[in-house]
Every structure is written in structure tokens, then in C-alpha cells.
Amino acid sequence: MSHTLHRRGTVESLKNDFVIFAMSAKGINEIDSNIQLRRFLEIVRQFGPVNLGDMKTGNCFITPEETIITSTKDTSIVHGVFDNREAFIKALKAVKDADLGVSVIVSGLLDATQECCREAGINRNTCETSLGVWGKNELLPDEDILRFSTMCGHGMVAFSLVKKMIEDVKEGRRTIQEAAQEMAKPCQCGVFNPSRAAAMLEEILCLWGIRIA
Amino acid sequence: MKVDESKCLGCGRCRPYCTMGAISFVRAEQGQVCARIDQHECVDCGVCYRAEVCPGEALYEPTPQWPRSVRSTFSNPLVEHKETRIPGRGTEEMKTNDVTGRFKWGEAGMAVEMGRPGIGARFTDIEKVAMALAALGDIHFEAKNPLTGLMADKRTGRMNAEVLNEKVLSAIIEMTVPLTRVQEVIGAVQKVANELSTVCSFDLTCKVHPGDTVPAFELALGAGVKHTLNGKTNVGLGRPFFEEVKL
Numbered sequence: 001m002s003h004t005l006h007r008r009g010t011v012e013s014l015k016n017d018f019v020i021f022a023m024s025a026k027g028i029n030e031i032d033s034n035i036q037l038r039r040f041l042e043i044v045r046q047f048g049p050v051n052l053g054d055m056k057t058g059n060c061f062i063t064p065e066e067t068i069i070t071s072t073k074d075t076s077i078v079h080g081v082f083d084n085r086e087a088f089i090k091a092l093k094a095v096k097d098a099d100l101g102v103s104v105i106v107s108g109l110l111d112a113t114q115e116c117c118r119e120a121g122i123n124r125n126t127c128e129t130s131l132g133v134w135g136k137n138e139l140l141p142d143e144d145i146l147r148f149s150t151m152c153g154h155g156m157v158a159f160s161l162v163k164k165m166i167e168d169v170k171e172g173r174r175t176i177q178e179a180a181q182e183m184a185k186p187c188q189c190g191v192f193n194p195s196r197a198a199a200m201l202e203e204i205l206c207l208w209g210i211r212i213a
Numbered sequence: 214m215k216v217d218e219s220k221c222l223g224c225g226r227c228r229p230y231c232t233m234g235a236i237s238f239v240r241a242e243q244g245q246v247c248a249r250i251d252q253h254e255c256v257d258c259g260v261c262y263r264a265e266v267c268p269g270e271a272l273y274e275p276t277p278q279w280p281r282s283v284r285s286t287f288s289n290p291l292v293e294h295k296e297t298r299i300p301g302r303g304t305e306e307m308k309t310n311d312v313t314g315r316f317k318w319g320e321a322g323m324a325v326e327m328g329r330p331g332i333g334a335r336f337t338d339i340e341k342v343a344m345a346l347a348a349l350g351d352i353h354f355e356a357k358n359p360l361t362g363l364m365a366d367k368r369t370g371r372m373n374a375e376v377l378n379e380k381v382l383s384a385i386i387e388m389t390v391p392l393t394r395v396q397e398v399i400g401a402v403q404k405v406a407n408e409l410s411t412v413c414s415f416d417l418t419c420k421v422h423p424g425d426t427v428p429a430f431e432l433a434l435g436a437g438v439k440h441t442l443n444g445k446t447n448v449g450l451g452r453p454f455f456e457e458v459k460l
Contacts, residue, residue: 133415
């Protein structure tokens with residue numbers, strides 16, 4: 001369930017993409033962990049995340065933030081997404097200071113998150129990386145599409161939705177911001193970064209024709 | 214997922230939300246245009262339904278019977294596996310490693326995410342990879358992973374024959390190996406990947422060793438496989454519930 005692991009993109013497009021999330025270990029520190037997980041979300045919210053969510057209740061584009069926070073369960077996995085390093089480090093430090101006792105995980109460029117951990121006075125415990133996509137790669141769509149869809153590790157953002165959003169923006173049916181938020185909605189956990197999506201839409205629009213096969 | 218033809222307006226709003234491209238439009242018997250979902254390709258992820266874009270509320274999710282039920286349990290993150298009590302297809306893996314101590318010094322977590330990104334996989338392909346890995350010998354698939362529970366023979370990686378034709382958005386073959394076997398596992402996946410009719414994403418996990426190093430990543434490079442620049446880090450803020458053996 002490595003739902004934030006395989007995000008694709010250039011260093012430039014990933015450098016402002018940070019996810020921080022928390023969960024308890026089932027059968028170990030699970031009981032009453034909803035209190036710590038709720039506290040985690042309250043802390044993260046103070047630093048202006050561009051997305052926030054709980055796998056159990058949804059992301060902030062489909063569920064009010066207050067509902068997400070007050071509905072945490074012991075089995076919740078709670079997330080916040082940041083589009084700038086400074087806010088991310090502040091959130092990380094604040095989570096550390098809160099000493100919640102539950103596991104906290106971050107995603108982003110490994111060198112960048114390592115540096116952020118140092119600045120927050122944190123020693124990394126375990127790292128995970130992607131060794132890429134193997135097998136019948138010719139089935140995959142254009143890299144431009146994958147950069148959006150892989151922001152939801154559960155695969156909830158369909159390739160066809162990304163194409164439709166590009167088409168909608170090009171034809172003036174939606175603004176870039178609206179299209180980015182529409183793509184964020186199916187990603188139940190709230191790990192999709194709509195700010196990054198908007199920046200990428202801006203960048204690629206001129207490269208795509210109106211009619212997308 | 215199914216469509217109630219009597220309610221479908223044929224507007225097409227659901228189509229872009231389908232993760233498998235399984236929705237098409239046909240002319241129904243009464244002459245109206247109507248959505249049709251290819252049940253062989255649909256993985257029951259529920260995205261089209263949750264998008265709430267259907268003006269006629271024509272989409273509905275019947276309770277699936279075995280073996281079709283595996284589609285939603287692996288593809289819909291809102292469905293919690295009874296074995297792991299985690300929504301989605303995997304386990305806690307490295308996410309709670311600071312608390313559980315699951316991955317130890319000198320070990321690597323390796324996982325093959327079949328069907329990811331966005332293509333989906335049938336259990337025939339999943340079985341190919343599981344059997345290729347099992348053939349290396351002394352490979353222990355993660356017991357808590359729901360996929361392992363579908364193996365008829367965990368020693369050989371053979372899947373329950375009843376699920377072979379089922380399709381899921383993704384399913385994760387998960388194992389822990391000593392660092393000394395990382396390159397061997399990479400080699401096995403490299404070889405079997407050529408026989409697949411889908412894609413898979415390959416994950417590598419390792420505890421951060423003294424000197425802030427991650428030796429498994431170096432081993433992957435040694436096998437000629439460059440890892441991505443981004444990744445996931447457990448920052449060690451969880452209170453440990455195990456006794457760590459000093460390296």
C-alpha cells in the first residue's frame with residue numbers, strides 16, 4: 001500500500017511536492033490512536049496544506065475539513081500535502097514536538113526530505129523507493145498523463161479523467177484550478193497535490209491538441 | 214459496477230472517471246443511448262459511482278459474489294481487508310516500521326505492485342511473478358498481505374485457481390529478504406516482467422543504517438537498476454514496541 005511512492009515527474013515538478021501522513025500499527029498502538037491522528041490533522045492544518053484527508057472519510061475537496069478531522073478512527077490513515085518546503089518543515093517540526101507516538105511518514109524527493117528531517121531535528125528510520133515500472137510499458141499513456149494520475153497511488157485518477165481535464169481547460173469549460181481540483185476528488189486519501197497539478201497543466205496545455213485520443 | 218439502463222440518460226459524464234476505460238455507450242433496445250460497463254474489464258473500484266456525476270443515478274454496485282468479490286477488495290481503497298484491517302491492497306509495510314520493527318538491520322522489503330500504474334492486472338499475471346519469485350527458494354511472502362491469503366500454495370506462489378481470471382486495479386506481492394538477496398530478486402523480476410501482459414511497479418524498502426545510509430538502494434544500483442529520486446521516509450517518531458538489536 002505504497003500510495004505515495006510512485007509519483008512521476010521531473011525534479012523540477014517534484015521539488016515542491018511533500019506529503020506527510022500518520023497512522024497507528026494495528027494490534028500494537030492502535031487503541032485510542034484516533035486521538036493522536038486527530039491531533040496530527042489539527043497540527044498539519046495550521047500550516048496551510050493544499051490537500052488534507054483520511055482514507056476513511058475522504059479528502060478536503062469532497063468532505064469538509066472539520067468532518068475529516070472529527071471523524072478519525074483508530075484505523076485511519078491521515079494525510080496532509082504541501083506545495084512548499086518551508087511550510088512542510090514547520091509542520092514536521094510541530095508534529096515532532098507534539099510527540100504523538102504514532103508513526104509519521106513523509107514523501108517527496110528523498111534528498112529534499114532527508115534535508116527537511118535534518119532541519120527538523122529528526123533521524124530517518126526507514127526509506128522506500130521505486131525501482132520503476134516494469135513489464136508491458138507500451139500500455140502506459142503519455143508521460144504527461146502519468147505525472148497527474150500517479151499522484152493517487154491507489155489509481156483512482158483515471159488516465160481518461162486527466163485527458164478530459166486537459167481538454168476541458170483547452171476548450172474553456174473549466175479553469176486550470178477547477179480542473180486540478182476535479183482530479184484531486186477521486187483520490188480518497190487526499191494525497192493528490194492540486195497545486196502541482198495546476199502548475200503542470202499550465203506547463204503542458206500548449207503541447208496538447210484539443211481533441212485527445 | 215453496473216448500469217440501470219432504465220435510468221441512464223446516455224450523457225457520458227461517467228466515462229472519463231472509469232479507471233479501466235470499461236465504460237462505452239450503445240443504443241439500448243428501446244432506442245436510447247445507454248452506458249454499458251464491460252464486466253470483464255471493470256475492477257469494481259467504485260470511482261465512477263463515488264464521482265456522483267450521474268444525473269439519473271443509474272450506476273449501482275451489486276454485492277459481489279466470490280470470486281468476483283476480490284476485484285473490489287483489491288481495487289477499492291474504501292473496502293477494508295478483514296485480514297489486515299487496512300483499506301486498500303497492501304499492508305502497513307515500512308509505514309509503521311518504527312513501531313513494529315518489521316524490517317530489521319540487514320534486511321530489505323521488496324514488493325511488486327502488479328497492474329500499477331493504472332493498467333490493472335489479472336491473477337494469471339500475478340501468479341507468474343509470484344511463482345518466479347518463489348522459484349528462487351526460501352522466499353517468504355508477507356503473511357499479512359491479502360494477496361498471500363489467495364495463494365493456494367505459498368511455497369510455489371500458485372494462486373487459488375478460482376481467482377485466476379479476475380482483474381484488479383493492483384495487487385502487491387510483498388516479501389522481506391536479507392540484503393544479500395536483493396539483486397537476486399531484482400533479477401527474477403526483470404526476467405519474468407518480459408512475460409507479462411501488464412505492468413508492475415517495483416518497491417524497495419530498507420531501514421536507514423548507521424551513517425544515514427540505505428544499503429539496499431546501493432545494491433539496486435549495483436544490479437543496474439536506478440531507483441527514482443523521490444520516495445517515502447518513515448521519520449521514526451512512533452514509539453517503538455520492540456527491542457532493537459544493535460547493529
